[in-house]
Amino acid sequence: MKRFIAGVAAGGALFCLLPSAVAAGHDHGAAAGADTPLAEGTVKRIDKAAGLVTLAHGPIANLQMPGMTMPFRVADPAWLGRLKAGDRLRFRAEEKDGGLVIVRIEVAK
Numbered sequence: 001m002k003r004f005i006a007g008v009a010a011g012g013a014l015f016c017l018l019p020s021a022v023a024a025g026h027d028h029g030a031a032a033g034a035d036t037p038l039a040e041g042t043v044k045r046i047d048k049a050a051g052l053v054t055l056a057h058g059p060i061a062n063l064q065m066p067g068m069t070m071p072f073r074v075a076d077p078a079w080l081g082r083l084k085a086g087d088r089l090r091f092r093a094e095e096k097d098g099g100l101v102i103v104r105i106e107v108a109k
């Protein structure tokens with residue numbers, strides 16, 4: 001997972017380029033990935049300055065990733081303002097521009 005974490009850190013500079021790419025990719029992803037269940041996770045830390053949310057997550061089927069705790073970028077920075085440590089959520093993460101980006105979040109209240 002070192003590759004993914006390095007990608008997230010290095011991808012910070014690309015963050016401003018993401019919204020249109022994510023929006024375009026998400027429409028296709030929703031159809032292509034319709035049979036892939038959302039992953040489950042718990043928010044451990046929010047870093048608004050870096051645009052990252054650290055999740056303790058379960059297996060992510062579409063990324064063939066086992067459960068672990070790691071930071072993710074988010075498709076919309078505004079999401080970070082609506083999350084807090086301890087929130088349990090379901091999410092979809094995709095590989096974009098060499099890093100991992102959360103493109104969908106459903107918070108379990």
Ligand SMILES: [Cu+2]
Binds near residue numbers: 057065066067068070
């Ligand atoms: Cu992970």
